[in-house]
Amino acid sequence: MTPLVQVKSVSQKFGAMCALDDVSLDIAPRSYTVLLGPSGSGKTTLLSILGGFLVPTTGQVLIEGQDCTGMPPAKRPTTTVFQDYALFPHMTVGANVGFGLRMRGVASSERDKRAQEVLKLVGLPEAFGKKPHQLSGGQRQRVALARALVVEPSVLLLDEPLGALDLKLRRQMQEELKAIQKRVGTAFVHVTHDQEEAMALADHCVVMSNGRIEDEGPAERVYSKPASRFSATFMGESTIFSGRVIGSGEIETVFGRWQLATDVKPGSEIVLALRPEHVVIDQKQLLPLGEGRVSDVVFQGSFKRVTASLVKDESLMLLARLPADAVVQTGDMVHFACDPKHVLVLTR
Amino acid sequence: MRSAIRLATIIYAVLIYGFIFLPVVTLVLFSFQATSFPIPPFSGPSLRWYQAVLGDARLTSALLNSLAVAVISSAVATLLGFLAAWGFARFRLPASALMRGLITLPLTVSYLIIGMGLLVLFNSIGFPKSLTAAGIGHVVINLPLCFAILYSQMGEHQANIERAARDLGAKEWQVLTLVTAPMLWPALFASFFLSMTFSWDEFVISFLLTRFDTTLPVEIWNLLRSGLNPKTNAVGSLVFLVSIAFVLLFELVFFRKSRS
Numbered sequence: 001m002t003p004l005v006q007v008k009s010v011s012q013k014f015g016a017m018c019a020l021d022d023v024s025l026d027i028a029p030r031s032y033t034v035l036l037g038p039s040g041s042g043k044t045t046l047l048s049i050l051g052g053f054l055v056p057t058t059g060q061v062l063i064e065g066q067d068c069t070g071m072p073p074a075k076r077p078t079t080t081v082f083q084d085y086a087l088f089p090h091m092t093v094g095a096n097v098g099f100g101l102r103m104r105g106v107a108s109s110e111r112d113k114r115a116q117e118v119l120k121l122v123g124l125p126e127a128f129g130k131k132p133h134q135l136s137g138g139q140r141q142r143v144a145l146a147r148a149l150v151v152e153p154s155v156l157l158l159d160e161p162l163g164a165l166d167l168k169l170r171r172q173m174q175e176e177l178k179a180i181q182k183r184v185g186t187a188f189v190h191v192t193h194d195q196e197e198a199m200a201l202a203d204h205c206v207v208m209s210n211g212r213i214e215d216e217g218p219a220e221r222v223y224s225k226p227a228s229r230f231s232a233t234f235m236g237e238s239t240i241f242s243g244r245v246i247g248s249g250e251i252e253t254v255f256g257r258w259q260l261a262t263d264v265k266p267g268s269e270i271v272l273a274l275r276p277e278h279v280v281i282d283q284k285q286l287l288p289l290g291e292g293r294v295s296d297v298v299f300q301g302s303f304k305r306v307t308a309s310l311v312k313d314e315s316l317m318l319l320a321r322l323p324a325d326a327v328v329q330t331g332d333m334v335h336f337a338c339d340p341k342h343v344l345v346l347t348r
Numbered sequence: 349m350r351s352a353i354r355l356a357t358i359i360y361a362v363l364i365y366g367f368i369f370l371p372v373v374t375l376v377l378f379s380f381q382a383t384s385f386p387i388p389p390f391s392g393p394s395l396r397w398y399q400a401v402l403g404d405a406r407l408t409s410a411l412l413n414s415l416a417v418a419v420i421s422s423a424v425a426t427l428l429g430f431l432a433a434w435g436f437a438r439f440r441l442p443a444s445a446l447m448r449g450l451i452t453l454p455l456t457v458s459y460l461i462i463g464m465g466l467l468v469l470f471n472s473i474g475f476p477k478s479l480t481a482a483g484i485g486h487v488v489i490n491l492p493l494c495f496a497i498l499y500s501q502m503g504e505h506q507a508n509i510e511r512a513a514r515d516l517g518a519k520e521w522q523v524l525t526l527v528t529a530p531m532l533w534p535a536l537f538a539s540f541f542l543s544m545t546f547s548w549d550e551f552v553i554s555f556l557l558t559r560f561d562t563t564l565p566v567e568i569w570n571l572l573r574s575g576l577n578p579k580t581n582a583v584g585s586l587v588f589l590v591s592i593a594f595v596l597l598f599e600l601v602f603f604r605k606s607r608s
Contacts, residue, residue, distance in 0.1 A: 053511060073511070074516075074518065078515075080511075080515050086512040087512075090533065099513065099518075147512075151516065151517070
């Protein structure tokens with residue numbers, strides 16, 4: 001399948017600061033792409049370049065095979081949902097949603113009809129005659145989405161669209177965003193720093209850091225087999241410790257020599273990452289992590305989140321997600337272990 | 349003790365407000381004087397002097413001149429101030445901070461200096477003294493104010509709203525007329541009415557730059573030269589009434605804005 005959007009070796013410099021460093025990315029038609037990264041990682045810069053609000057210092061952007069690198073936003077087949085919604089405060093919701101059609105010369109009766117349809121799609125059929133200030137944050141968000149969707153863009157860009165909403169509303173909007181995307185079939189590109197949001201939404205998850213793409217792929221793959229230390233810590237939590245490959249499939253760690261399936265060549269310094277849900281207690285047949293003193297236990301309903309400092313390396317804080325009925329308390333000495341097939345071996 | 353403080357507070361407030369408003373109250377009161385001198389004892393009320401004012405062709409035409417100069421010069425100042433603010437807020441201009449400083453500088457220069465400067469300039473280029481000349485003077489003094497008000501209202505959020513309009517296919521002139529200006533409507537309205545009030549009772553510039561047709565403050569000054577007369581009180585009260593109307597309109601607009 002030919003990609004809908006091709007970003008080719010794009011760099012963006014602001015003076016001496018390099019916001020994007022030789023980034024290449026393909027976006028498939030009908031896909032939901034999430035750009036995930038901390039602030040300053042370049043994800044919003046990349047979105048601005050896709051939307052035409054920034055012209056990259058070097059590199060090329062192709063949309064539907066057409067070179068759009070220097071094309072202004074108005075001419076591109078993209079629309080943006082802004083973080084602060086950027087609704088027109090002096091217009092009704094109906095006029096806001098119909099604005100893009102008005103700019104395309106669509107007659108007013110047709111405009112109203114299509115605005116009504118899209119408002120129904122986003123679940124706000126009754127808001128047509130209201131002003132933006134009469135709506136709640138979540139409702140404004142939906143209006144912004146409707147306004148961007150009504151012109152039927154090839155790519156819809158969303159800049160931290162759920163950032164201003166409270167947690168409950170956010171989870172609810174996530175589901176709706178995904179459902180709307182599936183229904184209209186437009187490719188969505190969504191910027192966020194919330195990894196849970198990324199995992200819930202993404203067909204294609206792009207982890208960014210320091211102006212580079214650290215890792216990209218299906219969210220499940222990025223979580224279970226992260227390509228780098230950064231994506232292992234940013235996409236979910238991990239306990240990270242160093243190791244060295246000393247023979248084929250043999251790794252020297254502070255916990256002794258471990259037999260792990262890896263094709264990293266002997267002599268390499270590597271990093272090992274352990275997801276909290278793969279840490280177990282009192283099971284000596286698995287890879288032992290030795291004893292650790294529990295420094296914190298947080299009961300989370302379906303599980304207990306445990307932090308412990310290990311005897312073998314006091315500086316290492318082990319994160320574990322134990323069953324809700326596990327009997328552990330702060331101050332306890334516990335034997336920790338892990339399954340070798342879940343240990344992540346990272347070379348960068 | 350507490351009641352003594354309370355009493356002192358009240359007396360203080362009465363003195364302050366008396367100091368501010370007594371001259372105006374006296375002016376308005378003696379405009380209703382029935383006899384020929386605006387001095388105690390009060391002999392009214394009578395509308396005799398208002399009748400004299402409205403029957404005086406010079407005063408009524410000066411009043412209309414003043415209104416025309418105020419409306420037109422304020423509209424021009426607001427339009428220019430809006431465009432300048434938009435330019436400074438939305439585009440990266442060389443020496444932007446310095447240029448913004450220069451554009452607001454006339455706020456600090458006295459009207460006398462501005463008036464004399466314009467007088468010299470108009471003389472040298474052969475532009476005649478006229479209501480147009482005074483109107484230009486009023487644009488000069490009001491533009492910095494309009495610019496400052498409008499510039500303060502053009503933040504990053506507004507810039508994003510304009511971006512959204514462009515993203516949806518609006519051309520630059522459509523962004524300005526359909527989004528930027530309507531969005532700043534209260535601030536535009538406020539700039540316009542504030543300019544109107546300043547232009548309405550401005551004397552020095554009008555005095556220096558007009559000759560035969562002149563504005564109301566200059567005409568009142570002419571009247572005063574022939575000595576005190578309840579007619580001056582009556583026309584002063586009318587000026588005051590119009591100023592209050594401007595201020596009320598202005599407050600109304602801002603009140604409506606803060607409520608929404």
